[in-house]
Amino acid sequence: MPINGRVLFSLGLAALAVFAIVSASAWPLKARLFPLVTAIPLLVLALVQLFLDLRGKTGATEVPASDIALSTDVPRAIAHKRTLLTFAWMAAFVALVFLVGFPLAVPLFMFSYLMFQSAEGFWRSLVLTAAAWGFFYGLFERLLRLPFGGGIVQTWLGL
Numbered sequence: 440m441p442i443n444g445r446v447l448f449s450l451g452l453a454a455l456a457v458f459a460i461v462s463a464s465a466w467p468l469k470a471r472l473f474p475l476v477t478a479i480p481l482l483v484l485a486l487v488q489l490f491l492d493l494r495g496k497t498g499a500t501e502v503p504a505s506d507i508a509l510s511t512d513v514p515r516a517i518a519h520k521r522t523l524l525t526f527a528w529m530a531a532f533v534a535l536v537f538l539v540g541f542p543l544a545v546p547l548f549m550f551s552y553l554m555f556q557s558a559e560g561f562w563r564s565l566v567l568t569a570a571a572w573g574f575f576y577g578l579f580e581r582l583l584r585l586p587f588g589g590g591i592v593q594t595w596l597g598l
Contacts, residue, residue, distance in 0.1 A: 445488075446492045449485050449489035452481060453486055453489060455478075460474070472583070472585070532548045536590065538592050540587055540589040544590070545571060546571070549564075549571050549572070550568040553567060553568065
C-alpha cells in the first residue's frame with residue numbers, strides 16, 4: 440500500500456467532501472442543495488480514485504516534473520504568460536460575482552471573454568452569451584427556484 444501524493448490528494452478531496460456533506464446537512468433544503476449536489480459526487484469519485492491509487496493503478500503514465508515543460512512545443516515564457524492570463528480571467532469572474540452577483544456576472548464575463556480573449560465575433564459572442572445566461576437563469580432561478588442575491592454594487596445602490 441504505497442502512500443504517495445496521489446493517495447494524500449484523494450484522501451484530502453474525500454475529507455473535504457465529507458466535511459461539506461456534514462456541514463450542509465443541517466441547513467435548510469434550498470441552502471444545502473448545491474453543496475450536496477457537488478459534494479456527494481466528489482466523495483464518490485474521490486473514493487474511487489483513492490481505491491485505484493491504493494491498488495497502484497493510475498491509468499496515467501508518470502512524467503518526471505522536469506520533463507513537463509519540455510513535453511509540449513510551447514516555450515516556458517509563453518506558458519507562464521498563458522497561466523497568468525487564465526488566473527487573471529478567473530479573478531475577474533470572482534470579482535464580478537462579488538460586485539454584481541451571479542445573474543449579471545455570468546453574461547458579462549462570458550461576453551467579455553469571448554470577445555477579447557477568444558476573439559470571437561460580436562454576434563457569435565452575443566448568441567453564446569445569451570444561451571449560457573438562458574441556461575443559467577432557467578436552471579437555477581426557474582427550475583430550482585434558487586434566486587441569487589445581487590452583488591455589493593446592488594447592495595450599495597439599494598436595488
